[in-house]
Amino acid sequence: MRDLPGLTQDIATRFSRIALGHVRREYPNKPGHVLAGPEDARTPAQLHPVFYGSYDWHSCVHAYWMLARLLRRFPAMETAADIRALFDTQLVSEKVAGECAYLNAPTARGYERPYGWGWLLKLAAELRLLPETRWTAALQPLTDTFVQRFRDFLPLATYPVRVGTHFNTAFALRLAADYAETADDTALLELFRETALRWYGADADCPAWGEPSGDDFLSPALIEAECMRRLLPQADFQPWFDRFLPRLADALPAPVFAPAVVSDRSDGKIAHLDGLNLSRAWCWRSLARTLAGDDPRRQIMFAAGARHLDAALPATMSGGDYMGEHWLASFATIALETEAD
Template sequence: MAQGLTRDIAERFAGIALSHVTREYPHKPGIVFAGPDDLRAPSAMHPVFHGSFDWHSCVHGYWLLARLLRLYPGLGRAGEIRALFDRQLVPEKVAGECATIDAPAARGFERPYGWAWLLTLAAELRGAEQARWGGALAPLTERIATRFADFLPIAPYPVRVGTHFNTAFALRLAADHAEGAFLDLLRERALAWYGTDADCPAWGEPGGDDFLSPTLIEAEALRRLLPPDRFRPWFDRFLPRLTEGRPASLFTPALATDRSDGKIAHLDGLNLSRAWCFRALSRALPADDARRTAMDEAADRHLAAAMPHLTGDYMGEHWLASFALLALEA
């Protein structure tokens, strides 16, 4: 039976995220230092998102907590989550985040991965209880959304790697926040970048430090951004041999050989993100479509390979649960 999100799993995930979203060290900075005055402690540069090893992981750690709080308001650790948000998601701390990214040298800070996660967090904070925290975050959300919208028209080519720079992943997450002209822009870029792709061989997958499948996340972005009557013909052309288990490289879980190595640990995330995409894409097809069985079975294999390894070493522990949540909810 396919594994899904349960109350017990939610409790575990909340505990994992609460253990690291305010853990300041070790820390990997993503900012460009323009001079010696920029050398500050992570919590001074990022008053809200200074934990979880790096800025983007901290952002999606908050997303995980916000989502679990909405899904399970009576969660055992709900009080800790609310207290954290009341302490951190406040105007003065968000203003400090804004000041850091407003620096001229920070124009490309976290583009596009961290941008997409910030917008996803903002979308999650639209709920009734979460609205007060979303309101506090709004100045940063508005800056990131503007930066994203300004960037897309000047980006003539997609980035098709399996890491943070992947543009399809950014489009997919940003779509959960976007409305109106911004959503139209995301859709236009998706079609310009990927609309004519066909018969994808998934060549080079997986790479040694991938946590995304360039093939599957592209398909998932198009699924999210296109109406079904436009997505399904595109998907038929893009991956025409799924019932044959091809491209074969997509159907075999990746092997992480050293989870203390931050790059190799990415491969556990690849298994989780593949499971997420396989599940979401399967559910976009008719119930009697034979491709659903192939994709659902592949998702189960990838989940089974990754779920035992969400904790144990901080190189994976500071981020993997967010991707596990995506997969379990899909």
């Protein structure tokens, strides 16, 4: 049995080149945009001065996150100067103000909720760890906007969303928790923790019977567990985890142990399944490391993570069709990352 391989400078350079090739590629583009009138019929770059590339807004945001992470991990890699130049051009006050202005429209209240919200805060967390403080300062008004949106929305959200796509609430909480901790915002972190317990605290014996759906890029079961791992103290998480997935030693529930088959990578929805394999690999690795070294579940979980990574990483490394190329490297970076968040 083997643990997942780690992120290397060679891989970081390849992934960063992929992202640098699409974060300012305006078309094709899928805007999640509501038109209140003819004046709202504008180009992606007019709507979003910073995050107009990468096919859609949220993919552009997490491409910026990946570039920030890779820059921090490998500051001397070949593409480092290009990343810094991109950030100096795009992460500036006047362009961020344009992003904030878009969100001020009444029709944008739910824009990118919750997936894009979580990714924007994860980007903000990563920028805070870089020595160049100007990018964090420039992004801060947009960061504050999404922090407030979480504060306003979560008390109203009676129920979680458990699908394997953008609407999954556990994934958003998991990402946003990184910002709350990095920014030392204890009240925000406590809001996330209380919400997760309200939504998921009583869950037990998860069957994972609906996994995978045909366009999943998240495992509803595993990302819920990863969310709880991130937000709960270890002493509270472990008994919850044992109740939630009590049959892991028998490689059950079976659906989360078998990598998804990707039959057509040019189909944007089917290509999501590569992301499912990558995000499962991340969750398996992260969850396995909470267990004692002699726990038999640990190696079973690491092996499952390795199978999922093997199923998706080759296609991600090659770039492939734009339907996957514009976002999969971000998920692969998380799956390969060896630092604990």
